[in-house]
Amino acid sequence: MLEYLNFLFSETYKILFLLIPILVSVAMIVWLDRRVWAFVQKRRGPNVVGPFGLLQSLADALKYIFKEIIIPASSNKTIFILAPIVTMTLALVAWAVIPFGKNIVLSDINVGILYLFAISSLGVYGIIMGGWASNSKYPFLGSIRSAAQMVSYEVSIGVIIINVLLCVGSLNLNDIVLAQQKIWFIVPLFPMFIIFFISALAETNRPPFDLPEAEAELVAGYQTEYSGMMYAMFWLGEYANILLMCAMGSILFLGGWLSPIEAYPFNLIPSPLWLIFKILFLFLLFSLVKAIVPRYRYDQLMRLGWKIFLPLSLAWVVLTSSYLFYFDLLPVN
Amino acid sequence: MITHAIFFYTFALVAIISALMVTISKNTVHSVFFLILDFISISCLFIMIGAEFLGMIMLIVYVGAVAVLFLFVVMMLNVAQQKNQWFAAEKGSTHIPVGLIVSLIIFFEIIIVVGGWKYKPELLDSSKLSNTMDLSNTHSIGSVLYTDYILLFQLAGMILLVSMIGAIVLTFRKRIGVKKQSYIKQISRERNEGVELVDVEKNKGVKIDV
Numbered sequence: 001m002l003e004y005l006n007f008l009f010s011e012t013y014k015i016l017f018l019l020i021p022i023l024v025s026v027a028m029i030v031w032l033d034r035r036v037w038a039f040v041q042k043r044r045g046p047n048v049v050g051p052f053g054l055l056q057s058l059a060d061a062l063k064y065i066f067k068e069i070i071i072p073a074s075s076n077k078t079i080f081i082l083a084p085i086v087t088m089t090l091a092l093v094a095w096a097v098i099p100f101g102k103n104i105v106l107s108d109i110n111v112g113i114l115y116l117f118a119i120s121s122l123g124v125y126g127i128i129m130g131g132w133a134s135n136s137k138y139p140f141l142g143s144i145r146s147a148a149q150m151v152s153y154e155v156s157i158g159v160i161i162i163n164v165l166l167c168v169g170s171l172n173l174n175d176i177v178l179a180q181q182k183i184w185f186i187v188p189l190f191p192m193f194i195i196f197f198i199s200a201l202a203e204t205n206r207p208p209f210d211l212p213e214a215e216a217e218l219v220a221g222y223q224t225e226y227s228g229m230m231y232a233m234f235w236l237g238e239y240a241n242i243l244l245m246c247a248m249g250s251i252l253f254l255g256g257w258l259s260p261i262e263a264y265p266f267n268l269i270p271s272p273l274w275l276i277f278k279i280l281f282l283f284l285l286f287s288l289v290k291a292i293v294p295r296y297r298y299d300q301l302m303r304l305g306w307k308i309f310l311p312l313s314l315a316w317v318v319l320t321s322s323y324l325f326y327f328d329l330l331p332v333n
Numbered sequence: 334m335i336t337h338a339i340f341f342y343t344f345a346l347v348a349i350i351s352a353l354m355v356t357i358s359k360n361t362v363h364s365v366f367f368l369i370l371d372f373i374s375i376s377c378l379f380i381m382i383g384a385e386f387l388g389m390i391m392l393i394v395y396v397g398a399v400a401v402l403f404l405f406v407v408m409m410l411n412v413a414q415q416k417n418q419w420f421a422a423e424k425g426s427t428h429i430p431v432g433l434i435v436s437l438i439i440f441f442e443i444i445i446v447v448g449g450w451k452y453k454p455e456l457l458d459s460s461k462l463s464n465t466m467d468l469s470n471t472h473s474i475g476s477v478l479y480t481d482y483i484l485l486f487q488l489a490g491m492i493l494l495v496s497m498i499g500a501i502v503l504t505f506r507k508r509i510g511v512k513k514q515s516y517i518k519q520i521s522r523e524r525n526e527g528v529e530l531v532d533v534e535k536n537k538g539v540k541i542d543v
Contacts, residue, residue: 004336079366110469114389121397125369128401132362132408140408147405151398158393171386171471303516 015096018106022095026239027057033239033287040291064232072134072225079133083222084230087126087237091244094119098247099174101257101271112173113161116248120157120203123241124150127205127212130234131222142221145298146205146212152305153202159313160196163189164252166320169331177256179331184260186253192316193253195309197285200245202305204238206286208293209301242286243279250278341381348374361407369400386471 031046031054038045046056071077097112099105109115124147131143165171167188168179186193202209213221223234250256256278257271296304324330347370354367372395379388478486531539 109385111385111389111471114386114393118389118392118397121393124397124401128404128408129366144405144408147401151401154397171469299514300516 014106018095019092022092022240022243023236026236026243027061028054029243029283030057030060030235030239032283033290036284036287037291040288061232064229067228069228069230070225072136074135075225076133076135079129080225081230083126083130083133084226084233084237086129087123088233088240090119090123090126091237091240094244095240095247097173098244098251098275099177099257100275102174104257104272105174108172108174111171113165113171113176113252116173116244117154117158117161120241120244120248121150121154123203123237126234126237127222130226134222134225136225138218138220138224139222142212142214142218142224145218146222149205149209149211149301149305150203152302153199153309156195156305156309156313157199157203159310159317160192160199161252162317163192163313163320166317166324167331173251173256177251177258180255180258181262184253184255184258189253189316189320192313193249195313196249196253197282199305199309200249201286201289202301204242204245206242207290208296210295211298211301214295243283246279246282246286247275249282250275254278254282337381341378344374344377344381348378361410362404365400365404365407368403369396372396372400384470386469386474 034056035045035053046053049055049059071080094116096106097109097115099108127146127150128143131139131141131146134140164176164185167185168176170176170179201207205212211221212218213223218224223231226234257275259266259269259271259274351367351370351374355364355371358364358367372391376388376391376396379385379391533539
């Protein structure tokens with residue numbers, strides 16, 4: 001019994017040690033996002049609360065906590081309340097398998113990349129549930145759009161993952177990172193990295209693919225009826241998902257926690273910091289895209305997903321596998 | 334061991350109850366959500382017996398893709414508010430007998446398959462799935478799926494392809510009189526074609542949008 005309790009406590013500490021930094025960094029990253037967005041458009045951005053406006057997200061969170069939660073009378077209450085919970089839980093649960101160093105990972109499972117992919121494909125449920133349970137036109141349209149969008153872009157993300165797996169020969173995330181010791185996969189698979197980045201934008205409903213919440217046509221999409229803490233949970237989940245996609249991109253293509261050069265000054269920086277730098281770099285790209293690119297039209301979005309990305313990434317699978325086979329580079333263990 | 338049992342019975346109970354709720358629930362959308370819960374708990378059971386690859390694929394394929402489309406259709410059909418009154422069916426309705434017959438057939442099929450395993454152990458030997466711990470189960474599935482069963486695997490793929498093409502052909506129709514935007518035309522438009530200077534005659538106007 002005591003062993004069980006011991007195990008339980010140690011695991012709980014580990015989980016808290018992972019979760020609390022993530023939640024804090026989500027708050028910081030929202031600030032960063034707004035700041036970058038403002039700088040591109042020659043505005044100031046949030047700069048009042050705290051030094052450089054760093055505490056802006058904290059102030060927002062406090063505001064959300066003390067606001068009243070309104071549940072529409074004609075909504076489906078259980079599912080309405082469940083939707084933001086599902087979104088946020090799924091966004092946080094996926095971090096369990098992200099490796100921050102050789103042995104710094106909460107659970108080092110065999111099928112890590114499949115787990116990540118499965119969790120990110122479940123993310124659509126929060127949006128569908130929220131949109132349907134609101135029992136209102138705008139949320140419903142937004143959720144239907146996003147369901148179609150996320151399902152379509154998941155397909156190309158899956159095929160891109162297959163590309164990487166062909167070069168690695170294992171589904172374990174640490175193996176994927178270690179396979180990039182000689183060369184990061186962004187070099188041989190550069191087109192796949194571009195497609196992955198754009199698909200990740202679509203998967204997380206970021207501009208230019210933010211059609212589910214296109215404010216010009218759908219008010220706020222699936223979030224229209226949400227208020228207070230429930231809205232904040234959607235928003236936390238969304239940004240945690242964006243961070244997760246950045247982490248996935250840096251593990252698959254940018255060498256994860258590996259330092260770029262195994263030489264003296266780079267060796268000193270611990271491996272988790274490298275992963276964080278890479279995630280931040282990708283996130284900077286995400287927010288720059290948000291600032292400079294106009295929104296896609298819906299049919300263009302679907303065309304891009306199904307008629308361009310899917311054939312391209314499938315063709316690249318054939319190319320990669322035939323190259324690896326011909327030059328006898330297939331990873332066999 | 335006790336923890337294992339507790340987890341197993343939790344997931345099994347959730348799976349059975351949600352499977353029941355799929356049929357009992359009055360709201361069709363709720364049924365689909367229960368179906369999703371069922372899929373998730375079954376994939377948890379798969380993971381518990383060490384078939385982590387199958388469990389994850391189950392999550393990705395069924396929960397992540399199939400059930401989303403299912404939900405999509407059910408939500409679009411607007412049958413959510415329809416009251417499900419299948420015990421008070423109209424007189425002469427054949428739904429219940431037909432359903433009973435189908436479920437009986439499925440039940441007997443399962444019994445035959447499981448009985449086959451029990452009374453003819455050599456049936457199991459035909460599979461070469463190795464149970465050694467040094468191979469991860471992704472590797473062991475790959476090693477039989479793409480060698481011994483490659484024909485069946487490709488056949489399954491062909492069936493899916495044919496049904497996909499069939500669905501597209503059935504729903505595809507050329508609509509006449511619909512304005513379509515050709516993206517090639519839009520992209521390849523040059524600056525000098527975009528703007529045109531026209532002399533407008535008095536009291537006549539210009540016809541645009543040819």
